[in-house]
Structure formats: structure tokens, C-alpha cells
Amino acid sequence: MTVKDRQLPDSYGYFGQFGGKFVPETLMSALYELEQAYLEAQADLSFQQQFHQLCRDYIGRPTPLYLAQQLSAKIGGATILLKREDLAHTGAHKINNALGQGLLAKRMGKTRIIAETGAGQHGVAAATVCAMLNVECIIYMGEEDIQRQSSNVFRMKLLGAEVRPVSSGSRTLKDAINETIRDWVTNVHNTYYLLGSVVGPHPYPMIVRDFQSIIGQETKEQVMATYHHLPDCLVACIGGGSNAMGLFHPFFHDKSVKFIGVEAAGRGLKTNRHAASLVAGRTGVLHGTKAHLLQDRDGQILVTHSIAPGLDYPGVGPEHSYYKAIGRATYVAVTDAQALEGFRLLCDTEGIIPALEPAHAIYYAAELAAGLPQNQLIIINLSGRGDKDLDIVAKAIGMEL
Amino acid sequence: MSRIASVFRPGYKALIAYLTVGYPTLETTYEVASILANNGCDMIELGIPFSDPLADGATIQKASYQALQQGITPQVCLEAARKLRRKIAVPLVFMSYYNPILSFGLEAFCQASVKAGIDGLIIPDLPPEEGAELEATTRKLNLDLIYLLAPTSTEERISLVAEKSQGFIYLVSLTGVTGARQSLPPELEEFVRRVRQRAHQPLCIGFGVSNPEQARRAARIADGVIVGSRLIQLIEQDATFSSLKSFALSLRQALNLI
Ligand SMILES: Cc1ncc(COP(=O)(O)O)c(C=O)c1O
Numbered sequence: 001m002t003v004k005d006r007q008l009p010d011s012y013g014y015f016g017q018f019g020g021k022f023v024p025e026t027l028m029s030a031l032y033e034l035e036q037a038y039l040e041a042q043a044d045l046s047f048q049q050q051f052h053q054l055c056r057d058y059i060g061r062p063t064p065l066y067l068a069q070q071l072s073a074k075i076g077g078a079t080i081l082l083k084r085e086d087l088a089h090t091g092a093h094k095i096n097n098a099l100g101q102g103l104l105a106k107r108m109g110k111t112r113i114i115a116e117t118g119a120g121q122h123g124v125a126a127a128t129v130c131a132m133l134n135v136e137c138i139i140y141m142g143e144e145d146i147q148r149q150s151s152n153v154f155r156m157k158l159l160g161a162e163v164r165p166v167s168s169g170s171r172t173l174k175d176a177i178n179e180t181i182r183d184w185v186t187n188v189h190n191t192y193y194l195l196g197s198v199v200g201p202h203p204y205p206m207i208v209r210d211f212q213s214i215i216g217q218e219t220k221e222q223v224m225a226t227y228h229h230l231p232d233c234l235v236a237c238i239g240g241g242s243n244a245m246g247l248f249h250p251f252f253h254d255k256s257v258k259f260i261g262v263e264a265a266g267r268g269l270k271t272n273r274h275a276a277s278l279v280a281g282r283t284g285v286l287h288g289t290k291a292h293l294l295q296d297r298d299g300q301i302l303v304t305h306s307i308a309p310g311l312d313y314p315g316v317g318p319e320h321s322y323y324k325a326i327g328r329a330t331y332v333a334v335t336d337a338q339a340l341e342g343f344r345l346l347c348d349t350e351g352i353i354p355a356l357e358p359a360h361a362i363y364y365a366a367e368l369a370a371g372l373p374q375n376q377l378i379i380i381n382l383s384g385r386g387d388k389d390l391d392i393v394a395k396a397i398g399m400e401l
Numbered sequence: 402m403s404r405i406a407s408v409f410r411p412g413y414k415a416l417i418a419y420l421t422v423g424y425p426t427l428e429t430t431y432e433v434a435s436i437l438a439n440n441g442c443d444m445i446e447l448g449i450p451f452s453d454p455l456a457d458g459a460t461i462q463k464a465s466y467q468a469l470q471q472g473i474t475p476q477v478c479l480e481a482a483r484k485l486r487r488k489i490a491v492p493l494v495f496m497s498y499y500n501p502i503l504s505f506g507l508e509a510f511c512q513a514s515v516k517a518g519i520d521g522l523i524i525p526d527l528p529p530e531e532g533a534e535l536e537a538t539t540r541k542l543n544l545d546l547i548y549l550l551a552p553t554s555t556e557e558r559i560s561l562v563a564e565k566s567q568g569f570i571y572l573v574s575l576t577g578v579t580g581a582r583q584s585l586p587p588e589l590e591e592f593v594r595r596v597r598q599r600a601h602q603p604l605c606i607g608f609g610v611s612n613p614e615q616a617r618r619a620a621r622i623a624d625g626v627i628v629g630s631r632l633i634q635l636i637e638q639d640a641t642f643s644s645l646k647s648f649a650l651s652l653r654q655a656l657n658l659i
Contacts, residue, residue, distance in 0.1 A: 012530065022499055022526045024456045026551035026576050028558060168462060169452065178455045185456065186577040188553060285500045285526070286453065298474045299504025300452040 008319070013202020016325055018318035021201040023288045026185050035203040037108045042210070047107065051100055055214060058132070059089045059099065063215075065222035065379070070349040071366070078372035080365060081231070082352075082382045083219050083247065092355065092384030093215060093243045094125040094196060100211030102129035105192035112136045112187065115194040116180040118145055118173030118239065119310035119357065120152025121384055122196030127161035137161040140179045142171040145309050152388050170303040173239075173313045177287050197240025198317030201288030205317050212246025219379060220250055227377060233258040235365040236381035237357045238278065238331070239310045241317035243383035248329065249319075258330070260368070261320060262360045264306035265333035275304035276333040277316045278324055286314065291321040307336035307392060308356035310384075334360040340396055342366065343386065355384035356392065404492040404520045405545050405568040408443045408625075409603040414656040415625030416441055416616075417605060418632055418649070419496060421448040421464035422481050423473035425636070430481060431488070433636060436646050438489040441653025445489075446523060446627070449478045449497035456498075456525040458580030460630040475501050475510070479517045486518030494521035494547065494568075502535075511538045521545035521568045529565045536565065547571055552592045556599070563600035570600055572623065574608045581631045582609035585618060593622040613655035620656050628652065 013019045021031055041047040055061040063084045072080045085093035098115075105113055113135050117123030123139040130137035139156055143165050146153050156163050169175040177200075184193045198205045198212070223231050234251065236244035238261040251257045266274035274280065277292045284293035286301055294302040294314040306312040323329035334342070339356055342363030346354050354362060358381065365380045372378075386393070394401045408415050418437045422430050434445050450468035454461060475497070482493055495514060502510045502524065514522070521544060527535065529548055539546040545568030550559060553576055562570060572593065575586050589606070596604055606619040607627030619626045635645040 020531050021528065022531055023528065024525050024551070024573075025528055025549045025558070025562075026553050026573060028528050028530075029553045029555050032555075168466075174453065178453050181455045182458075182578050188576055283503075285503055287455070288526070293500075295500065295504060297504075298476075299501035300469065301500070 008322070009202060009206055015319045015322035018291050018321040019202055019205060020290050021288060022285045022290065023201045024185055026188060030188050031201055031203065038104060038203055038207050041104055041107055047103065051103060054099055055096070059095050060087065061214065062218040062222070063087050065219055068350055071346065072369070074349050075366050075369045077374070078369040078376035078378050079374055080369055081223070081377060081379045083215060083379060085215060085243065085381060085383045086352070086354065086385035090121070090125050090128050091387065092121040092125070093212060093246060094122040095128065096214055096246070097196065097208050097211040097242060098122065098125035098129045098194060101194045101207065102126070102133050102135070105194065106133050106135065108192065110190060110192035112138070112191045113194050114138045114140070114180050114183050114191055115196060116140050116173065116176040117196065118176065118312060119308070119355070120145065120149040120156065120388060121310060123161070123163070124152050124155045124159070126194050126196070127156040127159035130161065131159045138183070139163050140166050140176040140183070142166045142173060142176050144171040145173065148392055149309055149388050172304070172309065174301065181287070197242040198245045198319060199240040199287060199289060199315055205289065205319055208242050209245045209249055209319060212242050213249050215243065215246040215381065216248060216250035219247060223377070223379065230254050230257050231377040231379045233260060233368070233376070233378045235260045235262060235361045235368070235378060237262045237311060237361040237383060238316060238320065239313050239357060240315070241320045243381050245317060245319055247381045252328070259323065259328060260364065261329055261331045262364045263331060263333040264308060264311035264360060265335040266305040268335055269333060272302070273305040274333065275306045275312050275314065277314055278320060278331040279333045283321070289318050291318040292316050292324070307339060307396065308360065310355070310357040311360065332364055334363050338363045340393065343393060352382070353386035354382055355386045356389045358383045403543065403545055403568065405444065405494070408492060409569065414620040414659055415443040415605065416652055416656055417444040417446060417625055417627040418442045419446040419448060419627060419629030421450055421461060421468050421633065422478045423450065423468035423471050424464040424633065425467060426471065427481060429636060431485060433642060433645065434485050435488055436642055437649055438491045440646050440649040442491065442649055443625070444492045444494065446494050446496045447478060447482060449475055449495055449501055451498040451501060454498065456578055458578040458630065460581065460633050461579050464633050475505050479513050482517040482519050492520040493518060494523055495519055496523045496525070499524050499527045507535050508538050511542050511544055515542050515544055519544065521547050523547045523571060525549065529561050532565065549573055550596055552576055552586070552588060556595070559596055559599045563602065566602055569603040569605050569625065570596065571627070572596060572604055572606045574606050574610065574619065577608065579608055579630055581611035581634060585609055585615050589619070590622055613651045616652045617655040617659060620659055626656070
């Protein structure tokens with residue numbers, strides 16, 4: 001998190017032509033206040049020390065960079081490494097950002113934290129940090145997600161959070177964000193909005209990226225220590241894009257390192273039942289930011305689908321739109337069925353049950369690795385573990401629990 | 402003088418009505434807009450429905466959702482405006498979230514709006530920081546781009562909006578989403594006073610206003626009041642629109658007594 005790494009966004013919150021602050025006037029002052037508080041916290045050594053100490057002692061960082069020998073051998077191509085965010089406390093990368101922003105909220109004197117969640121991983125992470133910091137926590141979650149990620153709902157409740165079901169629209173992540181913004185507009189005087197991905201109005205895409213960049217910083221140190229050279233390719237799944245940006249960003253200036261972001265192709269890109277905003281969307285404004293967006297001819301936001309609730313979102317972080325525009329990253333999409341293959345592949349070869357979100361990245365990386373020589377290094381961000389997805393997978397593969 | 406500016410005369414308090422176009426039907430929009438224009442309303446805001454109306458409360462969310470189900474698009478709203486313009490003389494403004502306008506094309510949308518007889522635009526998710534591109538077009542076409550201020554706006558932001566807003570300034574009465582409320586916040590007078598010190602435009606108060614008494618309190622300090630969710634509720638409750646008509650008249654009366 002050095003100043004050099006934060007050349008973008010510019011002072012208006014733009015990454016090239018993407019980003020900005022498209023929010024109701026009521027929130028504008030709060031966004032400036034947040035930006036100011038964040039910049040001060042960043043410059044404050046004691047805040048940084050507190051964050052890093054808790055990353056180590058509470059989250060269990062650094063997470064391992066694991067050589068997936070059996071997986072690599074089975075594919076018989078490039079060498080695959082897994083960045084084990086599934087081993088972080090609460091089971092996904094979401095905790096890195098939740099911890100950072102939770103400390104920031106506390107520092108700002110906010111007494112109430114609100115958050116949206118899709119897969120429930122960000123909700124669990126926020127509820128966890130709020131329990132630890134002793135702050136009131138309210139989580140908005142779409143009814144459809146409440147149903148398909150019920151174990152995470154239970155976890156949030158055990159952690160003392162109030163889970164508010166959202167019944168509007170597609171009843172998934174997009175609608176949960178709408179409702180969280182409405183809460184924030186209403187209670188902005190005492191409330192901190194703990195946004196869970198690199199989306200939303202400036203300064204959120206910058207803040208979330210910076211806290212998640214610990215993934216890429218560790219990865220770089222780990223890979224250099226063991227292999228003494230940079231990896232050839234980084235692969236990560238993209239919902240809003242936080243685990244991908246966290247891995248990619250510290251390698252931005254290492255031009256030899258390829259970035260591949262894997263979106264959800266759902267039932268297929270031709271079916272309109274997918275969530276591949278970078279691959280199939282066009283520029284628009286949703287939830288305060290200008291970026292790639294799945295929308296109809298009239299600018300209405302489309303209902304998305306993915307077997308992975310954390311990828312089931314019609315937008316994406318503006319910095320990814322920028323990476324696509326300048327050709328720094330490549331974005332591809334993987335279907336539900338292929339993600340399930342990726343899921344089983346990792347279970348079978350490595351004894352690791354991945355979340356369905358990174359299962360998309362696993363499938364794509366396996367395909368990619370097959371065509372490459374063994375001396376090529378591919379790193380997959382294993383953004384979370386699969387405990388939350390057992391019901392979905394059992395249903396999808398017709399297995400009785 | 403623009404059609405919007407001519408509404409604001411010394412000593413007169415404007416009444417502005419919001420309708421979601423096509424809710425529950427397009428026919429209703431035509432009929433209700435005429436009733437309102439003939440019964441004391443000075444300006445009509447035509448709401449273009451959006452799939453994700455994040456500044457709106459339950460009433461307008463539901464109206465937007467159902468209007469979209471009826472196939473109401475920006476194109477349909479433009480046609481509706483054109484038809485209404487032939488029937489009623491009061492200024493018409495579009496209220497739309499930014500994405501449908503961006504998707505239409507900023508310049509194309511503004512041109513079509515002017516052609517349809519629209520006098521201004523209100524875009525709740527477009528703060529002045531993001532408005533430069535649209536502003537370039539609206540100024541060229543003499544379309545009023547109306548910005549909003551909220552109780553949370555700092556003095557600096559009030560000055561920014563005072564510099565940019567055209568037609569009038571939309572004062573959001575409370576920190577919250579749209580929707581009928583029992584009462585307006587006690588800080589309202591102080592908020593309006595702060596804006597008045599810096600802005601020369603007419604000031605209109607909206608969000609929450611739902612009865613004559615609230616309208617009177619707001620109009621005592623402002624130049625106009627905006628009523629939305631309450632009208633939609635009345636449209637739902639009485640299909641003859643007679644309660645809507647008497648409600649509009651009661652607001653007009655309350656404002657005339659100031
Ligand atoms: C395990 C896991 N991976 C990935 C994501 C997608 O989010 P992002 O793209 O912000 O990393 C989620 C979201 O819930 C998740 O739970």
C-alpha cells in the first residue's frame with residue numbers, strides 16, 4: 001500500500017474513463033469524509049501496524065502459496081500454484097477488506113455498520129469483524145441468496161448480526177446493494193457502509209483494492225522466495241472483482257505477468273442467463289460507478305445468473321473495466337457446468353473443496369495449463385472454501401446429502 | 402425566460418407533482434397529469450422508470466417496477482411527454498436515473514426531450530461533479546438541469562450546486578429515500594436558510610411531503626413544494642381520481658394562504 005501503487009484512481013475517482021461517484025447528493029459529503037479518513041489512516045503508521053498485526057494473528061496471514069502438484073501432474077502442462085485465501089479466517093478473502101474497513105469505521109467513530117452480501121462470505125466477514133470490534137452490524141441479503149447460502153446466514157446470526165432479507169428485483173446481490181444504499185442514505189450520520197468488493201462510488205474501489213492487495217503482495221514475496229522469478233500468469237474469478245484485483249494489482253508494473261479474470265457464463269453467454277459483465281456488457285452506471293454493465297437496450301439492468309452466488313452481479317469494479325480497456329488483463333467466462341468440473345477436479349486431485357466462485361478460475365486455469373510447458377507458472381487465487389456451497393453442488397450433481 | 406422560471410413569481414408558491422410514467426397505465430398518466438395541471442399544480446415531473454431506483458422508497462419502487470412490466474421505456478416516456486405537451490401548458494420535467502439517459506446517448510436524449518416539449522431534467526444519482534458532460538448539452542439546448550441538495554450538503558457543496566443548477570434547486574427535505582412521511586425534520590428551516598444564503602435560484606422542497614400542513618410549512622421558507630409518493634398512493638386508492646383532485650386542491654389552498 002505505498003503511494004506508488006495508488007497512482008489511479010485520479011482525484012475524481014476515475015480509472016481512465018471508468019469510476020466516479022454517481023450517488024444521491026445526500027451521500028456525497030459522506031464519501032468525501034470517507035476518503036479523507038482513509039487517506040489519513042493510510043498515512044498513520046499505527047493504523048497500518050494494527051491492520052497488519054490483525055492480518056497475522058486474527059486472519060492467519062500470510063496464507064500459503066501452495067504448489068498443486070497432483071493437479072499439475074494430472075493436467076500435464078504448466079505448474080499450478082494456489083494462493084490459499086480459503087484458509088483465511090472465515091474461509092474467504094473477504095475478511096481482508098472487512099477487517100481493514102471495520103478498523104476504519106471504528107476510527108471514524110461510526111457506531112453502526114451495514115453491508116450487503118451475495119454468497120454470504122462478505123456478510124460473514126463483516127459480522128465477524130463487527131463482533132470483534134463490538135459494533136452493531138446489519139447485513140442485507142437477497143432472498144434467493146438467503147435460501148441458497150443458508151449456512152452463512154446462520155453464521156452471521158451467531159456472530160450477532162441482523163440479517164435483513166431483500167425481496168425486490170432479482171433478490172440477489174444487486175438488490176442487496178440497492179437496499180444497503182437506501183439504509184445508508186437514511187442513516188448516514190452514524191452509519192458506515194462496509195462495501196464488499198471493488199465496486200461502488202469512489203473511494204470504495206480504491207479502498208477495497210488496497211486492503212485486498214495484501215493477497216498479491218504476499219504472493220509476490222512467496223513466489224520470488226521459492227522460484228526466484230515472477231509467475232507467468234495470474235488467474236482469478238470476478239464477481240465485483242476484489243479477489244482478482246487484490247492479486248493482480250501489486251503485479252501491475254510487472255508487464256511479463258499476464259492477468260486473467262474469469263467471469264460467470266452461467267448457462268451460457270447466448271442464453272442471457274449469465275453474469276459476464278466484462279465479456280458481454282457495455283459501459284453504464286450502476287451503484288455509483290461507471291463500468292461494464294449487463295443492461296438491456298434501454299439501460300435497464302439485467303437479471304443475472306450464476307451457480308456461484310458471489311459472481312451473480314451485473315456490474316464490475318471500474319478498475320477492471322480500465323484494465324480491459326488498456327489491454328492489461330484478459331477477461332473470459334466459464335459456465336456453471338464447467339465450474340462444477342473445476343470444483344470436482346480440485347476435490348479429486350488435491351483434497352481441497354473450493355467455493356464455486358474460484359471453481360470458475362480453477363476450470364479456466366486447468367484448460368490454460370494443459371497447453372503450456374511445465375516451466376510456466378500459473379497462480380490461481382483460491383478465494384474461498386466450499387463449505388457454503390455443498391447444498392448447491394449436491395443438487396447440481398444429483399447427490400443425496 | 403424559460404417555462405420553468407416563469408412559474409416562480411414573487412409571493413407565489415409553486416406546487417410540483419411527480420408521477421411515474423405508465424403507472425399503473427399510460428392512460429392514467431395522461432388523465433392524472435391533466436387533472437393535476439387543472440387543479441393547482443404548476444409543474445409536472447415525469448418519472449422514467451428504472452430497474453434499480455436506489456433513491457426511492459417502497460411506493461415509487463413498486464410503481465417503477467410495474468411500469469417497466471408494462472413496457473415503459475425512455476422512448477415511450479418521450480412519446481408520453483409529447484402527447485401531454487399538446488394537452489397541458491405547465492412545464493414538464495423528466496426525473497430519471499442516469500443510466501437510461503447515458504444508454505440513450507446524452508445528446509440524443511436531450512434533443513428528443515426538447516422536441517417532446519420537456520423543460521428540464523432531474524437526475525437523482527448525478528451530482529454536479531459528474532454532470533459536466535450532460536451540462537454542456539443541456540445548456541446548448543436551453544434544457545434546465547436541476548441539481549439537488551440535501552441536509553448533509555456542506556457549505557462548499559451548496560455553493561457548487563448554486564453555481565450549476567438551472568431552473569430551480571431541488572432540496573431533499575430529509576436524509577432518506579422518497580416516500581410519504583408523517584412529519585418533516587425539525588432542521589428543515591435551518592437547511593433552507595443555509596441554502597438561501599448562497600443560492601439565487603428558486604428553492605423547492607421534496608421527499609416526504611404528504612399533507613397540506615407539511616406543504617405549508619415547507620412553502621413558508623421555500624418557493625415551491627414537490628409531492629410524489631402520496632399522489633401515487635392516491636392513484637392506487639381511488640380509480641376515479643376524485644380524492645387525488647381534492648388533495649391537489651387542498652395543497653394549492655394551503656400554499657395560497659401563505
Ligand atoms: C469465495 C468468493 N470468491 C469470490 C467472490 C467474488 O467477489 P470478488 O469478485 O469481489 O472477489 C466471492 C463473493 O462473495 C466469494 O465469496
